[in-house]
Amino acid sequence: MMPAQQIPWRSIYLAVGLTIAGLAMFISGMVLWRTEGTHALIGLWVLGLLVFIPGFYFTRIAYMVYRGRRGYSWSDIPDLPALQE
16 A cells, blocks of 8 residues: 555545535436426436546545555546645
């Protein structure tokens, strides 16, 4: 395992946030479908999937690295640059 300063924490937090937001949009689309009809769900489903897929992809990579699976490393996750003030 790499030292803590080489783990891309900002990217991992973003990936988990995207996963949660994508799931929330997808579930909201399901609720709208039950109450409003098909036309209301399409936008949230598409947006939810576009947000969920990259979030889940990088969250899964982080999980595999944490579990110590061969073939995965922290360098597979791009690190976000620090915010300049």
